[in-house]
Amino acid sequence: MSKIIIQDWILGSLIEGFKESLYVKLNLRCAKVAKCEICGEKDAVRICSRCHRLICENCTDNIWHVCVDCASVKRAIQEDYLRYLERVNKLVECIEQMSRKADCFRCPLLRDTLMRCLKAVKDLETLGKTEGYEKLAAEAYAVRSKLEDVAIRYLTKLVLSLDKEARK
Secondary structure (H helix, E strand, C coil): HHHHHHHHHHHHHHHHHHHHHHHHHHHHHHHCCCEECCCCCCCCEEEECCCCCCCCCCCCCCCEEEEEHHHHHHHHHHHHHHHHHHHHHHHHHHHHHHCHHHHHCCCCCCCHHHHHHHHHHHHHHHHHHHHHHHHHHHHHHHHHHHHHHHHHHHHHHHHHHHHHHCCC
């Protein structure tokens, strides 16, 4: 029993000693002001949340609060998502036109494409909200509203036509 207590005491004191030395090392390191890792001229005031580099006030993007390099990457990613959303929007317009034709109305591919587009737009809207792509989230919301209207009209018309067929 006493052996366990002594071992616990030794382990505890080692951990406390480690904590103290770590604390001292961190304070010494923080006392020495680091330079910005992007421009190398000014003192770093924060760490980029995306790439974890030390950055100064001038190298910080005010919209996303990351370094300017990461902000340009995020802008490019947002533009890619916006292009994809535009493609989905064009597909929705095509689906809307096809659903008016009697030949294409009952095609299961039309219904599947409509549902796939709805899921894609919802995913883009969620992604826009979670990643801070405000423009993407707003445009995805507008496309989703339009797509839901098209889906409701299409599915209502489909159910009514199936009901008429079943009554015959």
